[in-house]
Amino acid sequence: xxxxxxxxxxxxxxxxxDHLLAGEDDIISHLANASSLLNYFLDNVNWVGFYTMKNxxxxxxxFQGLPxxxxxxxxxxxxxxxxxxxxxxxxxxxxxFPGHIACDANSKSEIVIPVHVDGxxxxxxxxxxxxxxxxxxxxxxxxxxxxxxxxxxxxxxx
Numbered sequence: 001x002x003x004x005x006x007x008x009x010x011x012x013x014x015x016x017x018d019h020l021l022a023g024e025d026d027i028i029s030h031l032a033n034a035s036s037l038l039n040y041f042l043d044n045v046n047w048v049g050f051y052t053m054k055n056x057x058x059x060x061x062x063f064q065g066l067p068x069x070x071x072x073x074x075x076x077x078x079x080x081x082x083x084x085x086x087x088x089x090x091x092x093x094x095x096x097f098p099g100h101i102a103c104d105a106n107s108k109s110e111i112v113i114p115v116h117v118d119g120x121x122x123x124x125x126x127x128x129x130x131x132x133x134x135x136x137x138x139x140x141x142x143x144x145x146x147x148x149x150x151x152x153x154x155x156x157x158x
Contacts, residue, residue: 017037017149034146047066048064058080077100088140094108107130111127113143
């Protein structure tokens with residue numbers, strides 16, 4: 001079984017994503033399958049999904065987990081901050097993050113990675129975990145590559 005934090009496993013996961021999305025051209029299908037794939041293979045996570053840009057804020061997209069916040073203003077919470085700063089946010093303890101938005105009280109750590117299409121922020125990949133300090137530098141590197149694979153497919157999707 002896939003072990004989080006082992007980069008060679010992320011390479012296999014990213015190859016699986018590339019094959020899963022190949023030949024398909026629907027954005028929602030891409031995001032739904034990407035969130036499902038991550039939810040299935042990552043241990044110790046309780047929410048995996050996407051928020052996409054719509055009308056100048058983040059709008060809930062395909063996800064796996066409990067119901068979530070529908071809209072997030074830019075600059076608010078981990079997701080909104082990731083977009084406004086256009087950078088990965090890896091938060092070991094969400095309860096210490098100023099302005100954290102608690103959609104699931106069981107979440108203790110989070111990683112958010114901006115997703116780009118044609119040089120613009122399209123949205124974010126958001127992953128929450130029920131344990132503190134869940135996400136490592138290796139997770140971040142593997143998930144950045146995962147997002148890169150996804151971005152290539154989103155460029156050609158309708």
